[in-house]
Amino acid sequence: MRNFKETVKWLVYRTPIVDRAMAPSFPYKLNPAQLCVMVELIDKTRASGAAVAEIGVAKGNTSVFLLEHLRTVEDERPLLLFDTFGGFTSESVAIEVTARGKAIREYGVFRYSDERRFRRNLERAGYENFRIVKGDAATFDWGTLAPIGAVILDIDLYQPTIATLEAIWPHLVPAGGIVVDDCLPNTPWDGSLQAYEEFIGANGLPFERIGEKGAVVRKPSA
Numbered sequence: 001m002r003n004f005k006e007t008v009k010w011l012v013y014r015t016p017i018v019d020r021a022m023a024p025s026f027p028y029k030l031n032p033a034q035l036c037v038m039v040e041l042i043d044k045t046r047a048s049g050a051a052v053a054e055i056g057v058a059k060g061n062t063s064v065f066l067l068e069h070l071r072t073v074e075d076e077r078p079l080l081l082f083d084t085f086g087g088f089t090s091e092s093v094a095i096e097v098t099a100r101g102k103a104i105r106e107y108g109v110f111r112y113s114d115e116r117r118f119r120r121n122l123e124r125a126g127y128e129n130f131r132i133v134k135g136d137a138a139t140f141d142w143g144t145l146a147p148i149g150a151v152i153l154d155i156d157l158y159q160p161t162i163a164t165l166e167a168i169w170p171h172l173v174p175a176g177g178i179v180v181d182d183c184l185p186n187t188p189w190d191g192s193l194q195a196y197e198e199f200i201g202a203n204g205l206p207f208e209r210i211g212e213k214g215a216v217v218r219k220p221s222a
Helices: 002-014 018-022 032-044 061-072 090-098 115-124 158-171 191-203
Strands: 051-055 079-083 130-134 148-153 172-180 214-218
Touching: 002 018, 032 061, 032 148, 032 172, 032 214, 051 061, 061 079, 061 115, 079 115, 090 158, 115 130, 148 158, 158 172, 158 191, 172 191, 191 214
Parallel strands: 051 079, 051 148, 079 130, 148 172
Antiparallel strands: 172 214
16 A cells, blocks of 8 residues: 555656645745744743643644644643634724725635634644634633743734733743734734734833744743
């Protein structure tokens, strides 16, 4: 059977058009530097037992990356996975359109998500040590998860990003942090950048760029 599979791979790899099925690709929406910083935050906060979370999971590639890291370093903390599983909230989109002058057509994405299928896909991939939280992260009571150690915040729009940053910050452990995606100007997703800049300005924190489009908020070490 193994030889048969290898023969099929050999043929596919050399067949025009079909060979694209075996072409390498980068499957993550986050840059490598963002993933590296998240791994760093996970490892630095391991001893504290503080929560690890991803907010905005899309189809789950980054979720698998994080679950695999937790597994391979024998970190027993569950990965907390937050998403509306229905796209952006109408309230968040309304702020982008009315207060930030964005076009509403940009925000009809990520509606394909489905909690049941997402869970099934992770389980089929061999992972069990996770918890799915369906809903708006901006209105979640983050105190119920305290302490918090490492978070990916990838919800694109201004209102949920600023609200979630403000809600998580008091519960971060020393050396913990939040990796924020889409911190670039002049894009449909630059609400993340506005929220990040307002938050670090209000809290006297530096702008720390990671990768091409990410930034990070770090809780100073005690």
